[in-house]
Amino acid sequence: MNAPLAINGLSAFGMQPEIVTLAIPEDERVWVPQAPGVWFRPLMLNTVSGGWFNLLRVRKTGVLSRHRHPMAVFGYVLKGRWRYLEHDWIAEEGGFVYEPPGEVHTLVVDAPVEEMITLFNVNGAMIYVDEHGKTAGYEDVFTKIEMCRAHYEQVGLGADYVNQFIR
Numbered sequence: 209m210n211a212p213l214a215i216n217g218l219s220a221f222g223m224q225p226e227i228v229t230l231a232i233p234e235d236e237r238v239w240v241p242q243a244p245g246v247w248f249r250p251l252m253l254n255t256v257s258g259g260w261f262n263l264l265r266v267r268k269t270g271v272l273s274r275h276r277h278p279m280a281v282f283g284y285v286l287k288g289r290w291r292y293l294e295h296d297w298i299a300e301e302g303g304f305v306y307e308p309p310g311e312v313h314t315l316v317v318d319a320p321v322e323e324m325i326t327l328f329n330v331n332g333a334m335i336y337v338d339e340h341g342k343t344a345g346y347e348d349v350f351t352k353i354e355m356c357r358a359h360y361e362q363v364g365l366g367a368d369y370v371n372q373f374i375r
């Protein structure tokens with residue numbers, strides 16, 4: 209990583225480098241497969257406070273996952289629309305969503321949406337639960353990093369390609 213430039217001596221010594229990247233990548237390989245018809249694109253993988261920013265891209269309809277958030281989640285819909293079974297609102301293109309800690313919900317994309325892309329800032333973890341609310345699995349920044357490493361290695365970008373998104 210590059211050492212930060214100390215312009216006019218104002219930047220803090222030891223600070224980490226910024227990330228500037230085209231959010232929707234030109235190289236399709238940057239999208240990491242999450243499930244059939246579902247991908248994520250890492251933007252910032254935060255190993256200090258635990259959490260991440262990513263784009264979620266869905267090209268299928270129906271129920272995606274039921275999950276619980278132990279910490280706050282923020283979202284911004286870039287394309288398409290989606291909803292949670294537990295709520296009567298729809299997250300529309302251009303919409304902002306705040307998901308409070310403690311919330312359990314089930315993500316659904318309805319036809320005729322062909323592609324949904326949403327920027328999510330997930331803090332802490334995603335805890336996947338079954339229909340009874342029982343824990344079925346989890347994701348945190350470290351499982352995300354591992355998924356990225358395995359995928360980028362496989363598609364020829366190299367496992368270390370993910371490093372540029374890790375702070």
Ligand code: FE
Binds near residue numbers: 275277281307313
């Ligand atoms: Fe959620």
